[in-house]
Amino acid sequence: MAAVLCLSALQARAQWPYEAPFVPSPQVVVDEMLRLAEVTKDDFVMDLGSGDGRILITAAVKFGARGIGVDLDETLIYQSEAAAQNAGVAERVQFLRQDLFKTDLSKASVITLYLLQKMNVRLRPHLLALRPGTRIVAHDFDLGDWKPDFKTTVRKNVMLWIVPANIHGHWRLNLPLPGGAQTWELDIRQKYQEVDGVVRVAQQPPGGLWQAQLRGERVSFTLVDSTDRENEAMMYFEGVIKGNVMEGEMRRGVGNKQTRHKWRAERFKP
Numbered sequence: 001m002a003a004v005l006c007l008s009a010l011q012a013r014a015q016w017p018y019e020a021p022f023v024p025s026p027q028v029v030v031d032e033m034l035r036l037a038e039v040t041k042d043d044f045v046m047d048l049g050s051g052d053g054r055i056l057i058t059a060a061v062k063f064g065a066r067g068i069g070v071d072l073d074e075t076l077i078y079q080s081e082a083a084a085q086n087a088g089v090a091e092r093v094q095f096l097r098q099d100l101f102k103t104d105l106s107k108a109s110v111i112t113l114y115l116l117q118k119m120n121v122r123l124r125p126h127l128l129a130l131r132p133g134t135r136i137v138a139h140d141f142d143l144g145d146w147k148p149d150f151k152t153t154v155r156k157n158v159m160l161w162i163v164p165a166n167i168h169g170h171w172r173l174n175l176p177l178p179g180g181a182q183t184w185e186l187d188i189r190q191k192y193q194e195v196d197g198v199v200r201v202a203q204q205p206p207g208g209l210w211q212a213q214l215r216g217e218r219v220s221f222t223l224v225d226s227t228d229r230e231n232e233a234m235m236y237f238e239g240v241i242k243g244n245v246m247e248g249e250m251r252r253g254v255g256n257k258q259t260r261h262k263w264r265a266e267r268f269k270p
């Protein structure tokens, strides 16, 4: 409902020369966007289509962040610069008159969006190419079939995406099991942050890769160790992906029978 109302507010400004007209996010929505993205003083926030600059100015005033806003409208850029000056954060934020589709986004740790959905979808490949772990937070309009990692609705929808690492492909997993070290193969498929796959172990039918979760570079999943029928156990994996290597800690079993092991996997085919 809120999205429909908002869309009509945006469409009502049909005379605006740019694809998305200037409609400011209400201050409580700005606050919620920055809270959901967990912005801190170490973040570099980029607001694409920055309007009167309120998102960046709030990021600097309330969270101590730095950043850049871009907008095509020159008057809004001047207005934003004056507002940043008044708020005492002109040193921390910069406003540039430029096309958001031609803007280098690589410095951002957080990207904020209040644009129309078709613009968000056009931006999507550029967002997916950012450093894994980069947070993208949007007001009202989503990123098409890339589902948000988190969403809150308080008057308006606010959605958060975390750029996922590339985990797709075939991996060899070195496992320290009670009966001795083994190498298992994982075939992993990925659509955005959604992951599924199978595990192949010598002389056994393929098993499931359960409860897989990918947030930026952090991955977790569960496998079942059935190599010893008398001593089957769940194995809970947590780790980090860096390029073609993922590694971390695995907990095998539960309660006072649980053991902890280091694990490492290497991608041998994308």
Ligand SMILES: C[S@@+](CC[C@H](N)C(=O)[O-])C[C@H]1O[C@@H](n2cnc3c(N)ncnc32)[C@H](O)[C@@H]1O
Residues within 6 Å of the ligand: 018, 019, 020, 021, 022, 023, 024, 025, 047, 048, 049, 050, 051, 052, 053, 054, 055, 070, 071, 072, 073, 076, 098, 099, 100, 101, 113, 114, 115, 139
């Ligand atoms: C809905 S307003 C959002 C303003 C601000 N981000 C906020 O949430 O309060 C969208 C803004 O995007 C700007 N805009 C539209 N197309 C753009 C483009 N291609 N490049 C840069 N800015 C653009 C408009 O001028 C407008 O100020």
